[in-house]
Amino acid sequence: MVERIIIVLGLVAATLAISFLVRWRTRARLAAAEGRVLPVAVRSRFPADAPGVLYFYGPHCGSCRQQAAILDQLVQRELTAVIKMDAVEHADLADAFGIVTVPATLIVAPGGAAQRVNLGLRSLPVLTAQLREAAALRAA
Amino acid sequence: MAESFDVTARKFHQAVCVALLAVAFVIGAHSGLWLVALVGAVLLLGRFWWPADLFRQFNWRVLEPAGILKRREAQEDHETRRIARVLGGVVLLVSAVLLGVSLLWAWVLVALMGIMIFLDAAFDF
Numbered sequence: 001m002v003e004r005i006i007i008v009l010g011l012v013a014a015t016l017a018i019s020f021l022v023r024w025r026t027r028a029r030l031a032a033a034e035g036r037v038l039p040v041a042v043r044s045r046f047p048a049d050a051p052g053v054l055y056f057y058g059p060h061c062g063s064c065r066q067q068a069a070i071l072d073q074l075v076q077r078e079l080t081a082v083i084k085m086d087a088v089e090h091a092d093l094a095d096a097f098g099i100v101t102v103p104a105t106l107i108v109a110p111g112g113a114a115q116r117v118n119l120g121l122r123s124l125p126v127l128t129a130q131l132r133e134a135a136a137l138r139a140a
Numbered sequence: 141m142a143e144s145f146d147v148t149a150r151k152f153h154q155a156v157c158v159a160l161l162a163v164a165f166v167i168g169a170h171s172g173l174w175l176v177a178l179v180g181a182v183l184l185l186g187r188f189w190w191p192a193d194l195f196r197q198f199n200w201r202v203l204e205p206a207g208i209l210k211r212r213e214a215q216e217d218h219e220t221r222r223i224a225r226v227l228g229g230v231v232l233l234v235s236a237v238l239l240g241v242s243l244l245w246a247w248v249l250v251a252l253m254g255i256m257i258f259l260d261a262a263f264d265f
Contacts (some may be wrong), residue, residue: 001167008154008166011251019263020141063219123214
């Protein structure tokens, strides 16, 4: 029984270690992506004087449908520009901004730099707060 | 529209599943297979009939009303998790059967399920 307990503890430790390593690496990539300017072909689709959202989705992603519905609400409430891109078709762009999962949303600051990269579903209040933060930074 | 779910209940359910699978391994296949089968049944049946999700029910009826755990709502995608729990439930039930006929490599399947549940609980993977 003792050896089995050791095996379980070893598995837990290994899982935690690998998970922290993966999360640390993902965070490092996201931090590096924040501040990076979008290619001109993409940033020209956003207004020059207001923040927007660049949204990456996947063709068979269940939570992407939820995210798309939230973004539709965001467009209506905040009159925000939202550009939607298939992460598979635009894999290079997604990779350049540390996108490893979908749905993913980039808060694009006025001027076309990625201010915040979100991996996973984000709620309407969270996205609204991030957009307002981006708009306030510009005003400052 | 995104749905709101009790995150506390989900994480408690996942923690109990992982703990029971770990205990099942420690006590060995002869008795442990019943714990594996229990977790598998809760996962599978609870997907379609909430009262069968014993761990969540315990959380909602005992722990949250007693203030031991606090309900936390969040918007989550449960579609993926619903599919995952059906698959996980089936794999665990099959594993329990394999353990019952002394095919001890089934512990690998149990470990994989336990690790996946653990990762989702701890890191929302």
